Amino acid sequence: MTDNDLLDSFSGQLNTLAAVQDKTEFHIALSGGLDSVVLLHLFARLRNRGGELSVCGHHVDHGLSANAQAWTVFCRDLCKELNIKFITSQVSLVKKSRTSIEALAREKRYLCLTEKLSEKAYLVTAHHQDDQLETVLLALKRGSGNTGLQGILSKQKLTCGHLIRPLLNFSRQQLESYAQAFALKWIEDESNSDQVFDRxxxxxxxxxxxxxxxxxxxxxxxxxxxxxxxxxxLLDEIGGIDFQHCSMALLNQQVVDISSIKELSIARRNNVLRYWFKENNYSYPSSKQLLAIWQDVVLAGEDALPEIQFKGYSVRRYRGHLYLVKDLPAVSLPDSPVVWAGEAQLNLLDGRVKLQFSMIKDKVNNSDSICFKQGAEIAVCFRQQLPAKLSCRPAGRNGSRTVKKLLHEYHVPPWLRDFVPFILINGKLSSAVGLWQCTPEASGGIDSCLTVRFA
Incomplete structure (x- = not known):
């Protein structure tokens, strides 16, 4: 061991960020540069201490350099030398307007690195203290607020698994000294010297x-x-409390009540909107975008249906509420209603509608529960599969209404109406999931009840 050995400090950092156990999966983002080579070498030594960590190096070839193939070979050979599993991915980059090639490459790289992670796996990147300084300076240049000045986070939850950065407390000089002490070799990406790029x-x-x-x-x-x-x-904790006060559940999403959010100060209002975006896995809106949401959507004329389009989604207003609407391609309806065969969950419309089914002992008077006789056929359908003028009398109400009018009365926005699942019992409309139950016809007793809810 040398004075430049980082292994014990690295092990301590790793244990604070990850549940390090035998067979824990660590996927190392391996570019072949100094930082990722040191990271991979530290993991190899940690595994060789006697643990049974599952470590693999994942190299992404962006095809931007004439040396890309040689870098892939270098990373493959390094993993072979260290007895570490190697994965390589190739991506093609198509330059988009108003998007830097650097940002596009980063987006594609992370898609490759995360697409095959399991829930308990960790993606590990080699960001260090000097990277943190650069990130903070870039945030200052952009005029970022607190969210930007956070810099690089040491741990983040991914859709599956986590992203961790156990080298953030080490400087680049420490990594260089370690590499020299262990006679490591690495590659230099010629683009890293191009000062056209801000970083x-x-x-x-x-x-x-x-x-x-x-x-x-x-x-x-x-x-x-x-x-x-x-x-x-702290801001997220306050945002969560305010969001509970300012939001309501409609179908399978949380929407913001405009009358409630208007009661907040501008700072807390903006914090709630940022929290809402984060909860839906979208990037924080900028100050300019927050102002546009307020002026062009919230304060638009009462008869308008205003919206602002962002990358991949939009913010819309309908009857006093704000919605986040993801851009998705059209889906095809099943040819006929889907008959429930006792499954705990049904995934419908390409997975956009997920329903959970649970048998219950006693009838529960809410829009999630239905009761039926033994042997009844229970099916799920959508608005387009119902007769155009079909009527229903929701429980507790006088008189029947057409399904079309009821969707309007229950404040379902136009873009969600085709995704409302309806429950049929022996071909007759029983309920609209999450909205209402139809008053049952008087036809004898019931044998069973179940709840149908959005997953």
Whole structure:
């Protein structure tokens, strides 16, 4: 062991970020550069201490360099030398307007790195303290608020698994010293020296000056990021409390009640909207976008159906509520109603509608429960499969209404009406899931009840 050995410190960092057990899966984002080579080497040594960690190196070839094939070979050979499983992926990049090739490459890379993760797996990247400094400086350049000044997070939940960065407390100089001590080899991406890119400009022209003047600048910037992360946690907690007060459930989503959010200060109102976006796995809206949501959607004329389009989704207003609507292609209806055969869950309309079925002992008077005689056929259908003028009398109401009028009365926006699941019992309409139950006809007793809810 040398004075430059980081293994014990690295092991401690890893244990704070991950549930390190035998067979825990760690997928290392392996570019072949200094940082990822050190990361992979540390994992190999940690595994060789006697643990049974499942480690693999995942290299993504963007096809942007003439040396890309040689880099793939380097990463493959390195993994072979360290007895680590190797995965490689190729992506093709098509330049989009107003999107940098750097941002597009990062987006594609993360899609490749995360698409095959299991729920208990960890994607590990080699970001370090100098990267944190660059990220904070870029956030200052953009005029970011607290969310941007958080910098790089040490741990993030993914759709499946987690993303962790156990090298964030180490400087690039420490990584270089480690690599030299263990005679490691790595590759240099020629694009990293191109100062057309803002991050490279900061790395090569700004950071050296800052370190010369203030040698501890990477540590102090990391401390600033850590403090902002702590403050953001507090803002998220407040946002969650306010969101509960300002939101309501409609079908399988949470919508924002405009009259409630208007009672908040501008700061808390914006915090609620950011929280809402985050809960739906969208990036935080900018200050400009928040202002547009308020002025162009919330404050639009009463008779309007305003919306603002974002990348992949839109914000819309309908009858006093705000909706986040994901852009999705059209779906095909099944040829006939789907008969329930006792499944705990049904996935319908390409998975956009998921229903849970649970048998219950006693009738529950809500829109989730239905009761029926033994042997009855229970089926699920959608509006287009019902007769155009079909009527129903919701329980507790006088008189019947057409399904079309009821969807309007229950404040279902036009773009959601085709996704409302209806329950049929022996071919007769029984309920609209999450909205209402039809008053049953007087035809003898019932044998069974179940709840049908959105999963």
């Amino acid at each position: 490279n400009f900061i790395r090569h022209s700004i950071t050296p000056l800052l370190k010369q003047r203030w040698p501890a600048i990477t540590k102090t910037a990391a401390r600033t990021a850590s403090l902002c992360q702590e403050q953001q946690t």
